Amino acid sequence: MKILRVLQEVDRRYLYAALLLAVMLPFLMDVKIPVPISAQTNKMYTAIEELPPNSFVLFGVDWSAGTRGENGAQTEVLMRHLMRHKVRFALLAFDPQSKELCQRIAQRLQTEYGYKEGVNWVNWGYRVSSNLEMYLKALAQDIPTAVGTDIHEVPVRTLPVMAGIQSAKDIALILDVTPSSTFQAYIQFVAQPYKIPMGIAPTAVMAPEAFTYLDSGQIVGMLAGLQGAIEYEQKLGVVGKATRASVSLSFAHLLIIGFIVLGNLAMLLERRQKSRLHEGDAQ
Amino acid sequence: MLNQLFQPAHGTALAGYILGAIVFSLIVFAALMAVPPRFRRNIILMATFVGGLFYALEFFWPVHAMPTPEDPTRVGNFLSPYVVPFGDITTVIFAWTVGLGVINLCQVHGKRVIKGASGAFNSMAFFLSMIVMLVVYILQQAHPNAINKNMKVLLFDGGLQSLDATMFSIIAFYIVSAAYRAFRVRSVEATLLLCTAVIVMLGQIAIGQMLTQRIPADPHNFVHNFRIEIIRDWIMTKANAPATRAVAFGLGIGGLAVALRIWLGLERGSYFESQG
Secondary structure, X not given: XXXXXXXXXXXXXXXXXXXXXXHHHHHHOOOOOOOOOOHHHHHHHHHHHOOOOOOEEEEEEOOOHHHHHHHHHHHHHHHHHHHHOOOEEEEEEOOOOHHHHHHHHHHHHHHHHOOOEOOOEEEEEEOOHXXXXXXXHHHHXXXXXXHOEOOOOOEHHHOHHHXXXXXXXXXXXXXXXXXXXXXXXXXXXXXXXXXXXXXXXXXXXXXXXXXXXHHHOOOOEEOOHHHHHHHHHHHHOOOOHHHHHHHHHHHHHHHHHHHHHHHHHHHHHHHHHXXXXXXXXXX | OHHHHOOOOOHHHHHHXXXXXXXXXXXXXXXXXXXXXXXXHHHHHHHHHHHHHHHXXXXXXXXXXXXXXXXXXXXXXXXXXXXXXXXXXHHHHHHHHHHHHHHHHHHHHHHHHHHXXXXXXXXXXXXXXXXXXHHHHHHHHHOXXXXXXXXXXXXXXXXXXXXXXXXXXXXXXXXXXXXXXXXXXXXXHHHHHHHHHHHHHHHOOHHHHHOOOOOOOOOOOHHHHHOHHHHHHHHHHHHHXXXXXXXXXXXXHHHHHHXXXXXXXXXXXXXXXXXX
């Protein structure tokens, strides 16, 4: 009886310690588990593969260090694909941290794929998120004027990467890596009015909300959380941050499921014992 | 003409623009504060209405060809050329609201520090971090030498990013504790929720997907539907998506109603009514 009560009320410090170990230990192992590629990840891959060479992608990056575990891996794997496929892209941040975080990812990857900042890609920098809708509306109409300068204060109009890019109709694809609902503004003010295909990479907690847009065809593909990035890395045949974190993610989820099952089993067994005792007393 | 006002500026011109903008804004604020509250409300109402009207008209007014030397295929109406300047104006207004937030924070924390009330130490930490970050960022922009750059890296990477990541990571520990205590099969609904959660969680991880990997992956085979990731996808697209869409429709209609009320000045409690 006592053990059943203990199993229902495990001290939270033991839970915290177990989670810490479940997340940390897999990083010391070199285990790769193949995963089936989901339909939404496949669609995202196809959308980028179908882009004509040298076309222009608007790459929204609206995350901060808090969600780097998921959004950082998603940004990196999508950027790899864009660079591998030789298309131009522009980073646009509605979070002050992502401007710098994504600049570093792009700078790190550009040597690997022979890319050059200003020629093959550009970082438009940070814009205030509370003005998201109005800014995107202006951006869609006149990109060089609305953007002004890149993060190095160079007028984007003068950059080779911006050649032929005047308004939203010159954008071939929109991507948005986000832990919030910024992608909805992209859909409303840029993607749908100008009939531009759009793919998103939300955090796992935001993904359920985004499935409805996938269903309606307003987005062409999605990387759902870290698992989406794991699938995409597998699709590209690279071992990146997401694949390395895959086992940690699995262990953490299994731990939660294990504790939930344990707590419920103990509760049900205790109930059964109590009802038996009551029956015995009644007799 | 409006576009010319928002061209990027550098050096002395930038400083001149910033100073000019501050002086102009202070004059506007002073003039607004000098007006009696009743008229002030009307001015704000009018500005809100004109702002809303601009975007509504620009959206609904028929478009025609409006070629420019840079973009010969451009289409729009007589309001379209003003969309970019309006976007810039709203950016400036929102930048001011950030300033308002900073002033508010300084007032709240300043009072606490002066009075020595509980939490004064935290308030001092706020002032210290805000001032240091501000000074280092300005220094790094004005004189990008090695010391200033390293100071910025230290504060941004070593401080802000690490704190942000830590704060968010801590949530995982609370989720484990909360899920363990809250997910109990006390009713039919709770059991249903628990089973759904477990299936989605297992379907979301590599080890969970391994459990059903022996089931044929051929979509034409009926047994294929019992793979954990297929059940997860069914839950997400057939059960979750319609419910989310219904909520989104409700929110959209509610949002439209609220937007109309604000635009037409019908919303109670706004526009300085408490001062009127």
